[in-house]
Amino acid sequence: xxxxxxxxxIPEHFLGDSHPVRAFNEAIIEVTHDLAVAYKLNLAFYExxxxxxxxxxxxxxxxxxxxxxxxxxxxxKRGDIGxxxxxxxxxxxxxxxxxxxxxxxxxxxxxxxxxxGRKGKWAIVLxxxxxxxxxxxxxxxxxxxxxxxxxxxxxxxxxxxxxxxxLMFVVGATRPAVLAEVRAQAPDHxxxxxxxxxxxxxLSDVMNAGMTGHGGLLINSSRxxxxxxxxxxxxxxxxxxxxxxxxxxxxxxxxxGIIAV
Amino acid sequence: xxxxxxxxxIPEHFLGDSHPVRAFNEAIIEVTHDLAVAYKLNLAFYExxxxxxxxxxxxxxxxxxxxxxxxxxxxxKRGDIGxxxxxxxxxxxxxxxxxxxxxxxxxxxxxxxxxxGRKGKWAIVLxxxxxxxxxxxxxxxxxxxxxxxxxxxxxxxxxxxxxxxxLMFVVGATRPAVLAEVRAQAPDHxxxxxxxxxxxxxLSDVMNAGMTGHGGLLINSSRxxxxxxxxxxxxxxxxxxxxxxxxxxxxxxxxxGIIAV
Numbered sequence: 001x002x003x004x005x006x007x008x009x010i011p012e013h014f015l016g017d018s019h020p021v022r023a024f025n026e027a028i029i030e031v032t033h034d035l036a037v038a039y040k041l042n043l044a045f046y047e048x049x050x051x052x053x054x055x056x057x058x059x060x061x062x063x064x065x066x067x068x069x070x071x072x073x074x075x076x077k078r079g080d081i082g083x084x085x086x087x088x089x090x091x092x093x094x095x096x097x098x099x100x101x102x103x104x105x106x107x108x109x110x111x112x113x114x115x116x117g118r119k120g121k122w123a124i125v126l127x128x129x130x131x132x133x134x135x136x137x138x139x140x141x142x143x144x145x146x147x148x149x150x151x152x153x154x155x156x157x158x159x160x161x162x163x164x165x166x167l168m169f170v171v172g173a174t175r176p177a178v179l180a181e182v183r184a185q186a187p188d189h190x191x192x193x194x195x196x197x198x199x200x201x202x203l204s205d206v207m208n209a210g211m212t213g214h215g216g217l218l219i220n221s222s223r224x225x226x227x228x229x230x231x232x233x234x235x236x237x238x239x240x241x242x243x244x245x246x247x248x249x250x251x252x253x254x255x256x257g258i259i260a261v
Numbered sequence: 262x263x264x265x266x267x268x269x270x271i272p273e274h275f276l277g278d279s280h281p282v283r284a285f286n287e288a289i290i291e292v293t294h295d296l297a298v299a300y301k302l303n304l305a306f307y308e309x310x311x312x313x314x315x316x317x318x319x320x321x322x323x324x325x326x327x328x329x330x331x332x333x334x335x336x337x338k339r340g341d342i343g344x345x346x347x348x349x350x351x352x353x354x355x356x357x358x359x360x361x362x363x364x365x366x367x368x369x370x371x372x373x374x375x376x377x378g379r380k381g382k383w384a385i386v387l388x389x390x391x392x393x394x395x396x397x398x399x400x401x402x403x404x405x406x407x408x409x410x411x412x413x414x415x416x417x418x419x420x421x422x423x424x425x426x427x428l429m430f431v432v433g434a435t436r437p438a439v440l441a442e443v444r445a446q447a448p449d450h451x452x453x454x455x456x457x458x459x460x461x462x463x464l465s466d467v468m469n470a471g472m473t474g475h476g477g478l479l480i481n482s483s484r485x486x487x488x489x490x491x492x493x494x495x496x497x498x499x500x501x502x503x504x505x506x507x508x509x510x511x512x513x514x515x516x517x518g519i520i521a522v
Binding site: 004006042044045047048049050051052054055058075077078079080081082084085087088090091092095096104105106107108109110111112126129130131132133134135136137138140141142143144147150153154157199 | 265267303305306308309310311312313315316319336338339340341342343345346348349351352353356357365366367368369370371372373387390391392393394395396397398399401402403404405408411414415418460
């Protein structure tokens with residue numbers, strides 16, 4: 001589930017705390033960590049608070065770690081030339097100590113390789129994203145072994161550079177037909193699937209289109225859990241929403257081994 | 262010029278300072294601000310130092326501001342869905358108060374538009390980058406009004422969304438023929454040109470290929486100035502390197518109005 005916490009959406013009773021974002025995150029993690037297997041934090045929401053946001057990010061990651069074996073994703077969408085990519089890998093894997101970081105593929109091989117080959121760490125490359133603008137660039141028709149969409153070529157190239165144990169793809173929930181097609185193309189790599197909930201993706205459509213015999217999906221609730229309720233009910237509502245999502249997934253999870261974020 | 266400062270490359274006599282990166286940056290700015298018109302800070306190098314890095318970044322920006330009318334670029338290569346892109350615009354334009362931010366185009370329109378329409382602020386979209394991996398994705402052949410390279414289609418689409426007064430493109434210095442071709446395609450937009458110096462781009466080739474009648478280039482020295490010298494000579498050497506670059510550009514600048522970073 002995502003922790004894209006915005007200070008102006010935090011319930012009032014947290015605002016008296018010296019670090020409201022951190023306090024709210026901890027309360028949400030407290031009531032969801034036994035239901036989620038992963039947390040995704042989008043850097044934009046922390047960077048908008050400057051150095052204090054960075055401290056909130058570090059503190060939130062430490063709090064998640066204290067709760068046991070949970071997978072932590074920095075949704076950062078970085079991508080830069082080789083020596084800079086290495087510095088980002090250091091910033092996220094060594095300094096922040098997250099398990100995975102999202103990466104933009106536009107700059108090619110040397111922007112992705114520095115994130116691979118790190119035991120227990122993952123690069124999650126943007127394949128097909130869930131937003132409307134995805135169609136502007138990702139859906140362009142490319143000539144490469146016949147005519148294909150750009151996202152297909154991106155996924156094919158990147159999948160050849162990174163093993164399933166170190167590389168995943170972002171494949172949005174909002175276009176299930178595309179998800180099914182990409183799954184056929186990359187049968188062994190995990191997909192991080194954002195866009196279920198607020199962005200309109202349907203959970204059962206996603207599971208039907210994307211799951212493999214071994215699971216293969218990290219399905220992310222886009223703020224549906226984080227902002228499930230208001231005021232004093234915000235935290236209990238988050239637990240109810242997480243339970244609901246867990247329940248909705250459980251039958252297929254037991255049968256197929258899907259992992260729910 | 263770039264301020265991609267790494268703590269382990271700072272001359273020893275700065276390491277006793279309570280904030281070595283900041284102290285080194287200030288010394289470099291002190292001796293170059295009358296020669297440069299812009300500073301580019303790559304976020305990776307600051308994020309690798311966590312919250313302290315963010316404080317160094319803020320302090321460096323404030324120091325540049327104190328030196329007068331200088332253009333500040335956050336080389337961040339962000340790119341995300343609409344609501345997140347708005348948050349990044351807030352983080353960089355409002356909170357950090359930089360003049361420009363580099364943006365990855367892969368997620369399309371809603372990842373770019375939130376950075377436009379802000380008076381005095383600029384989005385700088387990746388067109389053709391200077392690294393070897395650029396050829397993996399950016400050079401793919403795309404079918405869109407005939408057959409063209411992906412970067413051409415990216416630049417054409419983005420140029421239609423953003424006016425020359427709010428949108429620039431990153432066009433690397435390492436492929437002058439491509440720079441000339443892209444200049445023909447986008448005659449009125451500024452280009453930020455990295456890759457001169459350490460990455461192998463040649464200054465006069467870049468100027469011949471990319472300058473317009475009104476200038477139109479922000480040429481960035483990739484660490485050639487920042488790390489021009491060692492030890493006690495590091496700061497004086499940075500000034501000498503900046504003077505050298507300034508001199509090399511000056512004839513053409515006077516004739517054509519090129520702006521040198």
